[in-house]
Amino acid sequence: MPDDLDLRVYRRAPDRYVLWSTRVSDALLDDASREELVEWYLYRRPDGTRAEIEALVDAADERAATDASDTYEESPDWLAGN
Numbered sequence: 001m002p003d004d005l006d007l008r009v010y011r012r013a014p015d016r017y018v019l020w021s022t023r024v025s026d027a028l029l030d031d032a033s034r035e036e037l038v039e040w041y042l043y044r045r046p047d048g049t050r051a052e053i054e055a056l057v058d059a060a061d062e063r064a065a066t067d068a069s070d071t072y073e074e075s076p077d078w079l080a081g082n
Contacts, residue, residue, distance in 0.1 A: 009037065009056040011064040017057060 006023040012031060019029040019037055029040055034057050041053040 007041075007053075007056060009053075009060040011060045017060060 006021055007028075008020045008022060010018045010020060012018050015033060016031050017029075017034065017037055018027050019032065019040070020026070021028050029037060032040070037057060038050060038053050041048055042050065
């Protein structure tokens with residue numbers, strides 16, 4: 001995955017995600033399923049790969065598994081701007 005990828009995925013709820021752009025500091029896609037994120041990413045970034053977006057979603061799931069906050073806005077990762 002490119003180091004300069006300007007996207008982050010945060011888990012909003014089980015099986016629901018937010019796709020965040022660090023470039024524009026805003027959500028590009030909110031309350032989306034994993035498959036909706038993958039489809040959106042592959043449509044908007046034809047040079048991107050399924051593995052890239054899947055890795056972002058997997059990272060969001062891993063962070064959520066260790067994070068006790070109820071929403072992504074309360075997450076330490078979100079508050080730190082990561």
